[in-house]
Amino acid sequence: MDKFRLFPVQGSSSAQQVDWLYYGLTAMLVFFCLLVFIPLIFFCIRYRRGAKVDRSNPSQGNNLLECGWTLLPLLIGLGFFVWGAVIYYHVERPPQDALQVQVVAKQWMWKLQHAEGKKEIDELHVPLGSNVELTMASQDVIHSFFIPAFRTKQDVVPGRYTTEWFHPTRLGEYHLFCAEYCGTDHSRMIGRVVVMRPADYQRWLTTGETGRSITLEGRRLFHDKGCSGCHVGSSVIHAPPLEGIYGKQVPLASGEIVTADDQYIRDSILLPAKQISAGYANLMPSFTGHISEEEIMQIIAYLKSIGDQPQGGK
Ligand code: HEC
Ligand SMILES: [Cu+2]
Secondary structure, eight states, rough: OOOOOOOOOOHHHHHHHHHHHHHHHHHOOOHHHHHHHHHHHHHHHTOOTOOOOOOOOOOOHHHHHHHHHHHHHHHHHHHHHHHHHHHHHHHHHHHHTEEEEEEETTEEEEEEEETTTEESSSEEEEETSSSSEEEEEEESSSSSEGGGGGGGGEEEBSSSOOOEEEEOOEEEEEEEEEOOOTTTTTGEEEEEEEEOOOOHHHHHTSSSSOOOOOOHHHHHHHHHHHHHHSTTTOOOSSSOOTTTTTTTTEBBTTSEEEEEHHHHHHHHHHHHSSSSSOOOOOOOOOOOTSHHHHHHHHHHHHHHHHHHOOOOOO
């Protein structure tokens, strides 16, 4: 039985929900298929040419039947819509306590980094029973991060961040695919996800080349890339302080108010002229071509980490 599988194994908390929806849809389709085709075949045979059956008194229509077969499918359709929407809502909203993993896609590999600093390529190690959130960026074209056993798939798009989360419920190794055609070697852009016992995961984090944590790496970059030259209180250039900016509402020169999330900070670094903060001049140089997606993610993690410190004004 294990050889013949219509569905991949259920490796995450959402897998079962997604599968039940599929079973439900399939059952409904089979039901309506039979409802149409069994009478159809029956009438084909019964009223075939030459058959001696009563053909008098043809039906003149039946309002109850008409309303019934219009309303019933409508209600069933809406029911499936609500069912699907509930699952979608669950799958699209990462929980607050999730472990953070940064993912950068490029032709043709996945580069991943854990918050503690451990990096890997085409492999993702995660602990059993924890929520894991991936923040993903692409260095070139559109890719898609697909783990069939977890029933999660999300496009990875250049120029913006997308996220994906899951809660592994089963130890083991699972396929990781790129599910968006991304060029010649797309079919080789594959890898594996390894779900480990939490203790094994902690041990794994500290073995091999571990590197510095993402936030420490971000702090180093903040100085090395020259950000700190402008973004400190004592700077000659009038630039906004960045302590506590993460997640805050930022007024822009255009009068708009935006939330300083990952995307906003990323755009501030690469396209500083796009959104100017109110009260400041457009003096920040663009770092396009001078900073990699990984480095931007590290700086964002650093800015996030200095978010809790008290600071003057907003
Ligand atoms: C030459 C000085 C200068 C340098 C270097 C510089 N910035 Fe800026 N930065 C500014 C100024 C001025 C603004 C305000 C105008 C604007 O929004 O573009 C700003 C705005 C920002 C904002 C938006 C802040 C807000 O309150 O909306 C962020 C985030 C930011 N910079 C991050 C960085 C990072 C990260 C680096 C290093 C990679 C960096 N900056 C390097 C001068 C600088
Ligand atoms: Cu790809």
